[in-house]
Amino acid sequence: MKIKEMETEKLISLLCGDQFMNTKALPEYDIPSLEMSDGPMGLRYQKKDKDSLGINRSEPATCLPAGVAVAASWNPDVAEQVGTIIGSEAAAYGVDLVLGPAVNLERNPLCGRNVEYLSEDPLLAGRLGGAYIRGVQSQQVGACIKHFAANNQETEREYLNVICEEDVLRDLYLKAFEIAIREGKPAAVMTSLSKINGTYCAENRWLFDILRKEWGFDGLVMTDWFGLDDRVKSAEAGLDLEMPGTDGKSTAYMVEQWKQGRLDEHVIRERAECIIRNARKWKIPKTKKTEEERELLLKENHEKVCAAAEEAIVLLKNKEDILPQQQGRKLAVIGEYAREPLFQAEGSGKVEGAGKEDAWECAEKWNGADNTPFAMGYRRNNAGSEAEQQKLRDEAVKTAADADAVLFFLAMDFGFEGEGNDRVQYELPEYQVALLKEIAAVNSNVIAVVMNGGAVAMPWADEVKAILECFYGGQGIGRAIVKVISGEVNPSGHMPVSVPAFREQIISDENFAEQTEQVTYREGMFMGYRGYETKKIPVQFPFGFGLSYTTFEITECSVEQEKITDCEKTVLRGKIKNTGSRKGAQVVQLYVKNPRAWKARPARELRDFQKIILEAGEEKEFVFSISRELFELYDERVDERTVPQGMYGLELGFSVQDIRAAQKIEVTPVFPVPRQIQGWDKTERLLETKAGEQIFEELYRKITEKAGGIFAQRLKEEKNVREMLLSQPIRIVHLMIWNEMTDSELIAILEKVNQELYHDYREKMRSLEKK
Structure with missing residues (x-):
């Protein structure tokens, strides 16, 4: 039977989910049910007692590096590999749709869900989000990008009204979605729970018009779980699917609204046709794997996820080249997080990890048991009596004093960040920092290993010789850490976020996570490094920063045309050389320095990047395409993206503050935006x-x-x-x-x-x- 011949009541029944993780099936009309599962940090597949908060047990799965760790790789290939891993495991269970990736920007380091998000920059978040989607969907499993849009805090998220100017939304918070959707073509989009400028995202026609009419998205648009306020308004605005199922209550309500003339049948058919089209598209026949086959897949994926974790580690400090460590030296390993690494979050980011690499055990295998003593030092979340805690501290200080160097593990304690709550502090737990200082007093060769979701303050940085930022590195992070400290792997991660020196520097902190139902993005375009650079605020570690065991230089830089119109293209060519003695990888980052325009713009913005692997002494050429996309902004005067005329800087660097070469280019619009006619004009x-x-x-x-x-x-x-x-x-x-x-x-x-x-x-x- 054709869709146009289906009864309206049947069509309405499709607009709401069936049970907790499925769309409704109508077999008599050849309409299948799509089965969903949480992501993006690993497949959280639950055979029964399904939930959206990670409360009940899920099946074993590979615990992936968190979104922020994937972004630290600055490598779309890593993001695609991570997506492929979760896609393969979803297919093994017959899952049709994975709920991820999450590409909301990290507006404030204290957002609890930063662990799932990718970056404070829309280009980096969007490009890696698109690669993740391609990886998932290469396994014949759909990806659902989330949370559309401006889901940048967890406090009051169900009621929050985000007040934000349209140009800021389009050039920052929506831009990450636009890039990921255009490059990845996801099966579905999940809306945010909150409002934007007074309208719930699930019933925001303006948002849906941008998504469908401007970006050409033709997939499924669905709510976050229980994220619906008015079902009729949502359907009229462009929402297709309400999740989860409501035991028929929502369907009955919609039927009543339709019969009373409050819901147009054209809207019902349009929404239902989208669901049917995508259900048929993504219900791809899959052969569910046996338990033995799944175990083999998990082992294969474990090796892949270890490799991904290696690229996610950022070397923030390496005084006196203390790293890599020499094999055979006495290296003390201290901290419970060395044995129980922090690699997953709460809520939808919680995974029943299928494996775990213990950093101490890996260090023992590399350095020998006699040369690698371990001391607990503390219990997670500072558990235990005061006497027990003091005993652990004393043992750790004694172990450190007898060692040549110390590998000390710090982490934002489990439960401090994740879905449903924002962090209350910018600093790492005081009990860990206090112990670190005690250890630094008896051993000057301390290597700090940090595990966290959002950025954390590191006021103790001067007291240690080296710092490894690991974020939530997935189940392979222990092995990856040891490969980096041993020198088997040369670190190549770069910061996907800025690290302000202290909380008072955080630009958005005055209007974040207040116990109110409204938050205003007063910083506008000057969020993250855009604000720190423009306002000249000296952060502790800048966006894009990351050290290596080797050194690099940009040896050439030239632009083919020094003057172009906004309809023309040219190229920027350069060469990069590994000037050190080790093989390594460097991220060449292209920033555009903006001229003065009719409205304030950030001093510089990331517009492209490439990760380049070089042998010692090797030199390679790189090329960046230069076109209007690098210079344009949303212009509310004409409701279009326009290019201000002026002299732009094309800056090449290894971080937003480490610019190594630059060229200038003059850009002239073919049709300049006419100035508004006012009363004092002729x-x-x-x-x-x-x-x-x-x-x-x-x-x-x-x-x-x-x-x-x-x-x-x-x-x-x-x-x-x-x-x-x-x-x-x-x-x-x-x-x-x-x-x-x-x-x-x-x-x-x-x-x-x-x-x-x-x-x-x-x-x-x-x-x-x-x-």
Whole structure:
């Protein structure tokens, strides 16, 4: 039976999920059910007692590096590999749709869900999010990108109203989604629980129009779990699917609304057709694997996830080249997190890990048991009595004093961050930091290993020789850490977020996670490094920063054309050389330094990047494409992306603060955005539009017929009245006939003329796009 012949009640029944993790099936119409499972840090597949918060047990799965750790690799291949891992395990259980990735920006380091998110920058988040999606979907499993949009805090998330200007939304918070959706083409999009500018995301027509009409998305749009306020408004706005199922209550309500004429049948059919189309597309026949086959798959994926973790580690400090460590030296390993690494979060990020690499055991295998003593030092979350805690501290200090170097593990304690709650502190737990200082007092060769979701303050950095930032590195992080400290792996991670020195430096902190139902993004475009660079705030570790065991130089940098229009393209060419003695990888980051424009812009913004592997002494060429996308911004005057004219800087560096080479390029728009016509403009500007021409002719007629007072005398003396009027400000011309036209009428005229002015501009731009 064709969809158009289906009963309306049947179509309505499809608009709500069936049970907790499925869409509704109608076998008699050949409409299958899609089975879903949580991600993105690993498959959280539950055979029974399904939930969305990680409360009940799930089946064993590979625990992946968290989103922020994947982003620290600055490598789309790593993101795609991670997506492939979760996609393969989803397919093994017959899962059709994985709920991930999450590409919301890390607006504030204290957001509890930063562990799942990728970066504070939309390009890095979007590009790696797109790669993750491609990896998942290469396994014939759909990916559901989330949370659309501006889900940047957990506090009051169900009621929160995010107040944010449209240009900031489009150029930052939506941009990450746009890039990931265009590059990854996900099966589905999940909406955020909150409101944006007063309207719930699940019933926000403006958001859905951008998603479908501007970006061309034709997949499924669904709610977050229980993330619906008004089902009718949501359907009318463009939402397809409510999740989870409601035991028929939502369907009954929708049927009633339809029968009473409050819900148009066209809307019902449009939403249902989208669900049917995508259910059939993504219900790809899969052969569920046996338990033995799944165990073999988990072993294969474990090796892959260990390799991914290696690229995610960021070397933040390496004083006196203490790393890599020499084999055979006495290396004390201290901290419970060396044995129980922090590699997963709460809520949808919680995974029943299928394996775990113990950092101490891995260190023992490499360095020998006699050379690698271990001391607990502390219990997670500072568990135990004061006497027990003191005993552990004393043992750790004694172990450290007898060693050549110390590998000390610190972490943001389990439960401090994750879905449902934001962090209350920027610093690591005090009991861990206090022990670190005690150990540094008896051993000057301390290597700090840090595990966390969002960025953390490191005021103790001067007391240690080296710092490894590991984030939530997945189940293979223990092995990866030892490979890095031994020198088997040369660290190549770079920071996907900024690390302010202390909480007071965090630009967004004054309007974040307050116990209120509204938050205003007052920092606008100046979030993260965009703000720190523009306002010259000295952070502890800048965006894009990461050290290596070797050194690199950019030896050449040139741009083919120094002047282009916004419709032309050129290329930036350069060469990078490994000037050290080890093989290594470096991320070449392209930043655009913005000229002054009609509105304030960040000093510089990331616009492209490449991760390049080089043997010792090797030199390679790299090329960046230069086009309008690098310079454009959303211009609310014309509701289009435009390019301000000016001299731009093309800056190549190894972090936002470490610029190694630069070129300038002058960009001129083919059609500059016309300046808004205002009352003090010369009247001749009315002739820029047809409506303005007609208005001027009417003004001319009225003035020549009815002008009085001093204006009447002047008109008699003027030989060319028309030219005289055109040279006068619009307001002066208006005064000549003030009794014939009110101020409100003048304002309405200017609004009409400006609407046509910008409509004409948009038509010109669209004609260029077609060419």
